[in-house]
Amino acid sequence: MAYHHGDLAAALLTAGLELTRSGGPEALTIREVTRRVGVTPNAAYRHFPDRQALLDAVSAAIQADMAGRMATGRPPAGPRETLRAVGLGYIAFALAEPGWFAVAFFGAGDVTPDTVVDSPAYSALAEALDMMVHIGDLAPSGRAAATWSCWSTVHGFAELALRGPLRHVDGAEVWRLAEQAVDTVIAGLPAVV
Structure with missing residues (x-):
């Protein structure tokens, strides 16, 4: 070009x-x-x-694309289903775009919790969790911990599938395990009692 x-x-x-x-x-x-x-x-x-400035711009463009793909996979359903779609969309993006996934989360220099909050992927997760709190499906006291539990599950799973022992497993089995991991973390979120 x-x-x-x-x-x-x-x-x-x-x-x-x-x-x-x-x-x-x-x-x-x-x-x-x-x-x-x-x-x-x-x-x-x-x-x-x-x-680094160019890499930051590339990372921002990738994260916007990632969030767009995560939103595309969301079914018109309740907050738990939306949260599931967000998590599986995150993993699907990582598996489909490993180079971009690495840039989005490891190319932007020193990433802090404050800079992560500004990312489109985080926003998709936060919106789903906020809706769960709003409808009474997630205890407000568990909201902050739910963010990191959900994100670490999908991110960790993606890393295991890309660079860890799951990279040797058949794609259909990896996806079945991804669904199981996402479903397990969602089931473990603290409900309002």
Whole structure:
């Protein structure tokens, strides 16, 4: 892809997305992105002051795409079903896009709980849990712990399936186990008594 006119920042972002899709965060370099776009590295620095700034922009675009895919899989049902769809959507994205998954959660530098709260994937989870609290299906006192329990379950499962012992298991069996993991964590959320 050669850059001739238009929005250089968008062209650099697109090239960054292409590189990281298969290669993860390590594949992203200013030199390779600018080579693909057909400009000098100095041109990129007018839009992204350094590699980390470009990687942050790529990560944000990936997270937005991930949240969109998670929303697509949600059935028009109650909050528990929505929470299940969000969790399985997270795992499905990780399995389908391992390079992007690595960028989304490990490419953005020092991620803190505060920066995670701003991510679209977190927002999808938070909305489902908030709705469960609102309708009385989740105890308000358990809301904060539910966030990290749910997220660590789906994230941990995705990592086990991508880089751990589950990477050697048949895809259909991995998906069955993913559904079981998500269902188990949802069943364990504290109900209002």
